[in-house]
Structures are given as C-alpha cells and as structure tokens.
Amino acid sequence: MNWQVKRAIAYFAEQPRLSAQHVEGDLIRIEVEDQPDVLAVISAANEIDAATAASYQEKHPEIDFLCGYRKTCVWPGDTIAHLQRARIGWGSAGTLTSAALDGKANTASHKSYVFADRLLRQYGRVQEVSREYDRIYRIKLRSGTVIRIGMIDDYEPNADAVRSLWDDFGPVDIVWNINPNGSPSPEAVDAGTELGCEVMKWEELKERLRTA
Amino acid sequence: MTAGEIAAHLLASCGSLEQFDAYMFGSTLRGIGQDVDILVVGPRGGALFQLKRELRVAGEFLPLHILYMLPSEERRTNFIRTENCVPLGRVAATLSQVLKTEGL
Numbered sequence: 001m002n003w004q005v006k007r008a009i010a011y012f013a014e015q016p017r018l019s020a021q022h023v024e025g026d027l028i029r030i031e032v033e034d035q036p037d038v039l040a041v042i043s044a045a046n047e048i049d050a051a052t053a054a055s056y057q058e059k060h061p062e063i064d065f066l067c068g069y070r071k072t073c074v075w076p077g078d079t080i081a082h083l084q085r086a087r088i089g090w091g092s093a094g095t096l097t098s099a100a101l102d103g104k105a106n107t108a109s110h111k112s113y114v115f116a117d118r119l120l121r122q123y124g125r126v127q128e129v130s131r132e133y134d135r136i137y138r139i140k141l142r143s144g145t146v147i148r149i150g151m152i153d154d155y156e157p158n159a160d161a162v163r164s165l166w167d168d169f170g171p172v173d174i175v176w177n178i179n180p181n182g183s184p185s186p187e188a189v190d191a192g193t194e195l196g197c198e199v200m201k202w203e204e205l206k207e208r209l210r211t212a
Numbered sequence: 213m214t215a216g217e218i219a220a221h222l223l224a225s226c227g228s229l230e231q232f233d234a235y236m237f238g239s240t241l242r243g244i245g246q247d248v249d250i251l252v253v254g255p256r257g258g259a260l261f262q263l264k265r266e267l268r269v270a271g272e273f274l275p276l277h278i279l280y281m282l283p284s285e286e287r288r289t290n291f292i293r294t295e296n297c298v299p300l301g302r303v304a305a306t307l308s309q310v311l312k313t314e315g316l
Contacts, residue, residue, distance in 0.1 A: 070275050159285065185288070
C-alpha cells in the first residue's frame with residue numbers, strides 16, 4: 001500500500017462517523033454513517049494535471065473524489081474544469097472528509113478556496129473569471145481592467161508565503177489572504193511591495209475591484 | 213514513521229538545516245494527524261532556496277507542511293511558544309533515547 005493511502009486510512013479512522021478501507025492502488029472506499037459510500041483516489045502528487053486526473057478516471061470510472069493528500073498539492077484550472085465536468089469532487093483530505101459526511105463527494109471543491117471562488121464570481125463588478133490554478137485567478141472587470149489574483153489561505157501569511165506564490169505561479173497584481181481570520185504579517189505586505197503586488201483581505205479587495 | 217524517525221530523517225537528509233532553526237509542532241508530535249508540521253526560522257536567500265530543494269526531496273514520501281518564518285515574524289507572533297514547537301534535534305534525540313533504552 002502506498003504511503004499516502006496508509007496515512008489517509010489512518011487519518012479517516014480518527015474522524016467520527018467515518019471508516020476507510022483500501023481497495024486497490026491509490027483507491028480507497030470510505031464508509032460514512034447515514035451517507036453513501038465514497039470511492040476516492042488518494043494522490044501523493046505535488047501537482048495534479050488534467051492528464052493524470054483523466055487517467056485516474058479511466059482506471060476507476062466509478063470514483064467520486066480525487067484527493068491530493070499533500071496540503072500543498074496544486075490543481076491547475078484545466079484539471080478542475082475536467083473533474084467538475086465529470087462530476088468528480090476534488091481537493092484536500094479535509095475537503096474529502098467534509099464532503100463524505102455531507103454526502104456531496106461528487107460535487108465538492110477544495111474547501112480552502114470554495115468561498116473565495118464564490119465571492120469573486122458573485123461580485124457585480126466582475127465580468128469574467130478565469131481560474132488558472134486552484135489559487136490563481138485572472139478576472140476581467142466590467143470597466144475592462146484585467147487583474148491577476150493569487151490566494152493564500154494561511155491565518156497569517158508571512159513573507160515567504162507571498163514570495164513562494166510569486167515564484168511558483170508568476171507575477172500577480174494582488175495577493176488575497178482568503179482566510180476569514182487573521183491578517184498578513186507586515187513582512188508579507190513588505191514582500192508584496194518589493195515584488196510589485198499588494199497583499200490584502202476581502203474588504204480591501206472589494207474596494208479595489210469597485211474602483212479599478 | 214514516528215515523529216522521532218521523521219526528525220532524524222530530515223536532519224540526516226537536509227544539511228542546510230544547520231543554518232536554520234527547525235522545529236516540529238502539531239499533531240505529529242502526538243503520533244497522529246494528516247500531515248507533518250515543520251517550522252523553519254531563518255533569513256531568506258540562497259541558503260533558504262537550497263533548504264527548500266533538500267526538503268522537497270526528503271519529503272517525497274512524507275506529507276510535510278512547512279512554515280518558513282523570518283526571525284522577526286517568529287518574534288512578533290511568538291509562534292514557537294504558542295504552538296509548543298519542539299526543536300527537530302530534540303525530537304530526534306527522543307528517538308535515539310528510545311533506541312538506546314531498548315538496546316537497539
């Protein structure tokens with residue numbers, strides 16, 4: 001059994017109302033009290049591209065959820081679009097846990113980003129939303145302005161989180177700290193200034209989108 | 213792998229850790245949890261870049277979740293104390309002590 005499958009089964013065993021068994025390869029079955037079973041692939045990849053997602057789907061057509069076990073796992077936009085079209089949920093082990101308990105594994109998206117995604121799409125000044133990665137968006141405002149936004153879910157993003165986002169995904173105009181609690185460290189704000197972007201919370205972003 | 217084994221593995225695999233203060237925190241210290249939380253405190257620059265490369269290789273079969281902090285960030289948040297972070301060397305020493313006690 002792969003290391004991530006072993007860890008995932010041990011992790012689910014710690015969760016109330018859940019139990020998990022290995023099926024084959026990276027595939028596990030999660031049994032949930034009062035909800036349907038969930039078939040999930042547990043991947044150890046640092047990034048799950050669309051071809052990998054499609055090959056999992058081909059190998060296990062019945063899967064409900066594709067789980068990137070590493071918290072740092074990156075999901076490109078075309079992978080997300082593919083999985084959503086195929087009605088396969090995607091995200092972290094935490095996302096899988098919540099989704100299995102709610103009986104919504106097939107439609108779940110990574111819980112770190114789901115509310116931020118909704119906020120952007122529902123904000124009236126936003127005309128088009130293009131999701132490049134799970135945490136990187138290019139949006140076009142009704143004014144015609146295009147803004148590239150990177151999201152960080154940390155409670156208090158630090159300078160390294162801002163620099164790593166920039167290094168890993170390229171330049172952004174805004175780093176949005178999407179965690180509803182906490183706020184970016186002064187060093188994170190300074191790092192953004194040095195790089196050429198602003199680091200902010202939703203209230204500031206909303207104002208920025210309103211006036212841009 | 214136990215917390216002690218993970219700490220010993222990281223210290224043995226990542227020579228650049230000598231230039232930083234590294235800690236383990238969170239549920240792995242209690243033998244449970246989804247991932248392995250590591251705190252690295254030190255300056256940015258070439259040594260940090262090298263350390264990240266080493267940790268990426270060392271973490272091939274581990275769900276490492278690594279928080280990199282500047283010393284000023286750690287001082288302001290008092291993260292080590294509030295999160296009960298334990299130096300990696302001490303976590304690894306616990307393993308050595310266990311092995312010695314068991315005569316291994």
